[in-house]
Amino acid sequence: MALRLPTRGEALADQAYIALRDAIVTHELPPGTRLSVPEMARQLGISRSPVREAIARITYEGLAHIESNRSAVVSEIRIEDLIEIYSLREVLEGLACRLAAERLQQEDVTQLRTILDEHEQAISAGNLERHYELDQEFHATIRRIAQHHRLIESLDRLQEQIRVAMYTTRRSPGGMPQALAEHHAIVDALVSGDPSQAEQAGRAHVSRLLQDLRRRLDGED
Secondary structure, rough: OOOOOOOOOOOOOHHHHHHHHHHHHHOOOOOOHHHHEEEEHHHHOOHHHHHOOOOOOOHHHEEEEEEOOOOOOEEEOOHHHHHHHHHHHHHHHHHHHHHHHHHHHHHHHHHHHHHHHHHHHHHHHHOOOHHHHHHHHHHHHHHHOOHHHHHHHHHHHHHHHHHHHHOOOOOHHHHHHHHHHHHHHHHHHHOOHHHHHHHHHHHHHHHHHHHHHHHHHHOOO
16 A cells, blocks of 8 residues: 555645545554554655654544554554443533534524535435545534534544544444434524533434444344
8 A cells, every 4th residue: 555645735744644544544554554654754755754743643643552662553443442432422522512502603504404405315325425424524513613622622533533443333324314313403402592402412312323332342233
C-alpha cells in the first residue's frame, strides 16, 4: 500500500494526519501495523517532523498506541472497547442535543431535515455506505449547533474510533430505518424547544446501539 497526501491546502502535519487517519479507518493500515516515522515519511514524500506530529495526534485520538519499545502501532477496536465508547457517547450525545435545543435556529432545522430526506433516499436505495456518511453528518450538525468546543472535540475522537470498528463490526442494513426513525425523533425533540426531551431522545438513540453491542458480546445474536 502506498500512502498519499490529500490534495488540500492544510499544513503538512495536517495532511499527513488525514492520510494516516483515512488509511487506518479503511483498514489500509490494519490493526497491529507499526507506524514507522521513516517509512511513513518515505511513502508520503515529506520530512519526518510532520509525520511524527501526525502520528502523535493519531495516538492521542486512540487510533494507535505506544508499545513498550516506544513504537506507535495501529490499535484494534474490540467490541469491549466499543461498549466503553458508546457508554460515554450516550452521555455526550445527550448533552449535545440538550445544548442544541437551547440554541436551535430555523436554518438549523432546515439543514437537519435536508439530511433526513437524503438519508431516507439512501435507505430506499439500500446504500449502506451513504447511510453511514449521513448518520455522521447528522450528529456532526447537532454538535455544531450545540456550540461547545470541548464537547465537539470529545465526540469527534469517539467517532473516529467508531469508524475504525465499522470495518470489522458491520451492522445489517435492517438497522437503517430504525436509526432514521430515531433521528426524526431527535429533530422533533429539538424543535419542541424542550432541552430535557432533546437530551432524552439523543441518549435513547445511542442507548439502543449500546444494548445491541452488549447482546453481541453476550452471544445473544
